[in-house]
């Protein structure tokens with residue numbers, strides 16, 4: 083697919099702005115930087131605070147994957163983040179407003195747009211290694227768990243599937259994805275309890291496959307990505323499709339069925355209050371006022 087046709091296809095898939103959400107046009111959004119090292123395409127999430135996920139993030143992700151497909155079709159991929167966070171998950175300022183003010187159809191449209199980003203990463207038909215440079219919360223940890231392998235940097239990073247404590251239900255769509263990466267018992271426990279993990283604990287329970295010094299992180303991820311593709315890329319592709327197919331089937335089924343009720347839960351007064359508490363915590367940090375999570 084040429085660059086233009088990929089962008090046209092992507093633009094056609096985007097819902098129009100009638101749902102009331104502002105979105106940058108995909109062709110106006112630059113992809114994240116891509117660097118080729120030892121045959122591996124390394125891309126770095128950047129452009130939003132703590133690499134949190136909003137419409138600009140989704141558009142950059144699609145633009146990056148379009149470019150990876152067009153220009154680096156057969157290269158394994160390393161995904162990392164800029165700064166202290168791999169990704170802080172959904173942009174809670176953005177979704178907080180959307181959940182409060184958006185109508186039912188706007189929320190469903192957003193849910194599908196968000197699903198499309200994780201789906202594209204999870205179904206990437208070649209090795210994807212996450213070089214987890216820092217914190218990964220909620221949707222940010224889901225992003226890391228889309229990868230075939232996760233390598234973490236030793237240090238102060240924390241990880242959690244903390245959707246429930248902040249008032250956002252964990253859809254079955256993502257439980258299927260999480261369970262395929264870390265198993266149902268771990269996915270269930272982390273999702274229900276919202277437990278915060280340090281790097282060692284994340285490694286112990288398989289959220290991270292490996293831990294290394296921060297200075298070696300990206301080179302370790304590159305070496306692993308090259309190794310995964312090094313035997314036979316066609317064999318890897320074939321097997322990854324086979325591994326993903328049943329999971330993707332269940333994810334699509336959940337997204338079109340039970341998970342539509344997600345919209346009602348995030349609009350409940352209890353969820354709104356919990357999201358407001360997280361927003362107050364972030365705002366207090368920004369202004370230097372102390373506030374516990």
Ligand SMILES: C/C=C/C(=O)SCCNC(=O)CCNC(=O)[C@H](O)C(C)(C)COP(=O)(O)OP(=O)(O)OC[C@H]1O[C@@H](n2cnc3c(N)ncnc32)[C@H](O)[C@@H]1OP(=O)(O)O
Pocket residue numbers: 131132134166167169170171172173174175217219220221222244245248250360364365367368
């Ligand atoms: C289904 C999926 C659901 C979800 O994904 S819900 C999202 C759940 N996410 C969270 O609970 C994470 C909230 N963020 C944090 O706890 C912390 O941040 C971190 C531990 C990730 C990073 O801490 P530190 O390195 O000290 O950075 P900082 O100063 O807290 O953040 C840097 C800037 O990033 C903004 N930010 C951080 N996380 C989010 C977010 N999730 N949504 C929107 N903005 C976020 C902050 O406010 C700040 O911004 P400014 O520099 O303007 O003060």
